Amino acid sequence: MKFVENIKPDVTTDIVYMMCPMHLLKLEEQMKELGQGQILEIMTDYDGALEDIPEWCGKTGNEFLGMEDSGDFFKFYIKKMAR
Amino acid sequence: MKKCYFDHVATNPLHPEVLDAMMPYFREEFGNPLSVYEYGVTAKNAIEEARGKVAGLINSKPSEIIFTSSGAEANNFALRGIAIARQNDGKHLIVSRVEHHSVLNSARFLEKSGFTVTYIPVDKKGFVDPDTVRKAITKETILISVTHASSEVGTIEPLKDIVKVARERNITVHSDAVATTGNIPVDVKDLGVDLLSMAAHQFYGPKGAGGIYIRQGLRIAPLIYGGIQESGRRAGTENVPAIVGMGKAAEMAGAEMQSRIEYLRPLRDRIIYVMSGIKNVYLTGGDKENRLPGHASFCVEFIEGEAMLLLLASKGIFSASGSACSSKALKASPVLLSMGIPSGLAQGSIVFSLGTGNTPEDIDYLLNEFQLVIKRLREISPYAQGWGDKEGGA
Numbered sequence: 001m002k003f004v005e006n007i008k009p010d011v012t013t014d015i016v017y018m019m020c021p022m023h024l025l026k027l028e029e030q031m032k033e034l035g036q037g038q039i040l041e042i043m044t045d046y047d048g049a050l051e052d053i054p055e056w057c058g059k060t061g062n063e064f065l066g067m068e069d070s071g072d073f074f075k076f077y078i079k080k081m082a083r
Numbered sequence: 084m085k086k087c088y089f090d091h092v093a094t095n096p097l098h099p100e101v102l103d104a105m106m107p108y109f110r111e112e113f114g115n116p117l118s119v120y121e122y123g124v125t126a127k128n129a130i131e132e133a134r135g136k137v138a139g140l141i142n143s144k145p146s147e148i149i150f151t152s153s154g155a156e157a158n159n160f161a162l163r164g165i166a167i168a169r170q171n172d173g174k175h176l177i178v179s180r181v182e183h184h185s186v187l188n189s190a191r192f193l194e195k196s197g198f199t200v201t202y203i204p205v206d207k208k209g210f211v212d213p214d215t216v217r218k219a220i221t222k223e224t225i226l227i228s229v230t231h232a233s234s235e236v237g238t239i240e241p242l243k244d245i246v247k248v249a250r251e252r253n254i255t256v257h258s259d260a261v262a263t264t265g266n267i268p269v270d271v272k273d274l275g276v277d278l279l280s281m282a283a284h285q286f287y288g289p290k291g292a293g294g295i296y297i298r299q300g301l302r303i304a305p306l307i308y309g310g311i312q313e314s315g316r317r318a319g320t321e322n323v324p325a326i327v328g329m330g331k332a333a334e335m336a337g338a339e340m341q342s343r344i345e346y347l348r349p350l351r352d353r354i355i356y357v358m359s360g361i362k363n364v365y366l367t368g369g370d371k372e373n374r375l376p377g378h379a380s381f382c383v384e385f386i387e388g389e390a391m392l393l394l395l396a397s398k399g400i401f402s403a404s405g406s407a408c409s410s411k412a413l414k415a416s417p418v419l420l421s422m423g424i425p426s427g428l429a430q431g432s433i434v435f436s437l438g439t440g441n442t443p444e445d446i447d448y449l450l451n452e453f454q455l456v457i458k459r460l461r462e463i464s465p466y467a468q469g470w471g472d473k474e475g476g477a
Contacts, residue, residue: 015315017168017304022315072171 001050004066007077009041010034016045016073023049024056027078031062034080039065045073053078086399087445091377091438092234092262093403097328098287104331105289108324116321117312126323133330140333141260141279142270143296149313150294150326154261154282155185156306157295158228160317161257161278162189164303165226166198169255173223174198179211179240180421181233186259190228199223207423209238209368217248224254231260231269231279235405235418235434236368237378239263246275255301261285261293262375265336267344271296278303283325287439288332292325347377347437350446354379354435357450361457367419367432377437382424386460388432394456400449403434 011034015026023044030040042053050067053076057064061082068075088096108129114122116130131145138145151157166176178190180202190200201219205211211229227249232239242258249256257278260269264279265286271279278301283292297303297316309318336343352371358364363384368374383391388404395402405416419429435449 014300014302016302017164018315019305019308019311019318020315022311025311025315 001054002064002066004068004077007039007041007065007068009077010038012041012043014043016043018044020046020048021052022046024052027053027056031060031078031080036080038080040078040080042076042078043073044076047074049074049076084399085448087401087441087448089400089402089435089437089441089445089449092285092375092434092436094284094290095287095438096440097284097289098332098335100335101288101328101331105324105328108327112323114323116323117310126321129323129327130321133326133333136330136334136337137281137294140269140337141264141281141296142272144299146314147271147296147299148294149297149317150292150321150329151317152291152322153293154259154280154285155183155293157261157280157282157293158183158185158257158259159189160295160303160306161280162186162193162226162228163306165255165257165278166193166196167304168302169225170198173221173225175221175223175225176200177203177216177219177224177227179203179205179229181205181209181211181236181238181418182228182230183234183259183261186228186230203229205238205422208370209233209236209418209422210373211240211245213241213244213248216245220248220252220254224252226255226257228257228259231258231263231274232267232375233368233418234262234375234378234436235416235432236380236422237262237375237436238369239267239373239375242274242276250275265333265340266375266377268340271298277301283329283332286332286336289325289328291322292329294329343439344376346439350437350441350443351377351379353443353446354450358453361454364457365428367422367424375436377441378434379437380432380434382419382428383431383433383457384428385464386431386457388430390460391431391433391453391456394460395452398452398456400452403436405429405432405434 013030015022054064063079063081065077112125114126116127134145134148138148194200229245246256255277258276259280261282264281277298279296281294284290307318365382367380392404415426415429
């Protein structure tokens with residue numbers, strides 16, 4: 001897992017305490033709204049996202065920049081690459 | 084025999100137009116809203132339409148409404164969900180003593196789970212004093228829960244002032260608005276609350292449908308775990324017909340609210356005027372302005388509420404004594420006791436809650452029969468003859 005710090009996202013989505021698979025549904029929904037090169041931050045407490053989000057990025061051609069563990073939840077950073 | 088229903092805080096009849104709106108979702112439109120094919124899409128669209136209508140009723144965004152099975156579930160969700168989500172900020176909650184059991188018992192559950200709870204008293208009219216709330220706040224306080232109005236005494240609480248107190252300290256505010264939503268204006272933006280509970284059957288919608296307003300951006304742990312229904316916040320296949328009914332009832336309540344209030348208030352005021360003229364009958368709860376429009380509650384000295392209920396019921400008049408729970412348990416209402424009413428007098432509690440189906444003739448019938456019931460029961464009451472302990476209870 002790649003850890004990052006001080007990334008400035010263009011859009012933030014807080015889905016802490018929302019149940020699986022909201023992390024994938026929200027991810028897809030938000031990425032559609034983003035322009036190419038923009039960065040999405042997703043905050044979630046769901047540990048399944050540790051595998052799912054990088055895998056989703058691989059499948060869809062978007063860049064997984066990394067994550068930050070803030071103790072109570074995770075922050076994932078994804079850069080929109082694919083159209 | 085004439086039948087007059089005066090227990091609208093217990094529940095309301097389903098409005099015929101609400102039933103008509105629900106029927107297709109019991110029959111041909113039976114799909115699961117999560118299904119991707121036509122049946123599912125129709126059901127999902129119906130839920131989203133209902134969400135928009137409920138949001139319109141309380142001036143929220145549709146995405147801020149989560150459907151539940153009841154007001155009680157919404158209250159459980161609010162207290163337990165916020166306690167879990169904010170436990171790292173503190174472990175202290177404040178609730179009023181006139182809350183519904185679904186709030187009080189959730190608070191008691193949390194006390195057993197390591198949280199502390201301060202139960203705020205009310206004044207003799209049932210009002211929570213925002214200053215008392217302020218004094219109860221500690222560095223650990225994460226949630227204040229105060230009802231918008233008590234269904235038992237009809238008092239409408241000064242929520243906006245309580246919210247102001249909470250805002251000074253970044254404390255989440257929940258309000259149980261089951262008794263008010265759909266009956267008087269409820270505007271979550273104006274009130275400033277973070278969470279607000281409601282129930283469809285309190286405004287001529289069906290039982291089995293409730294909802295909770297959750298301010299956008301607020302974190303709350305789920306009460307029911309499972310799938311992604313309700314944005315992953317409340318699992319379980321949706322009760323589509325009931326939700327559709329709630330939406331229709333909300334739409335109608337919004338459109339007809341002013342006329343319903345204007346119809347109910349004079350009926351209520353007539354009951355209060357006549358009853359207050361009877362010796363040793365005391366109005367409980369708030370004044371006319373700060374009281375639910377169809378709500379008249381009293382304590383009748385020397386008589387038990389249960390006896391009044393039964394005799395009235397034998398005349399086709401249906402009312403309540405205390406909350407539904409305390410009535411069943413034959414206990415003096417904790418709400419009345421918390422208002423400083425002696426337990427003996429609190430035993431003589433009776434609540435008439437009116438609905439749009441009640442006519443002025445119904446009120447005449449009620450007032451006439453009720454005075455006869457009081458007279459008859461006082462004739463056989465040992466307490467009325469002077470050897471009872473008025474303070475000690477029957």
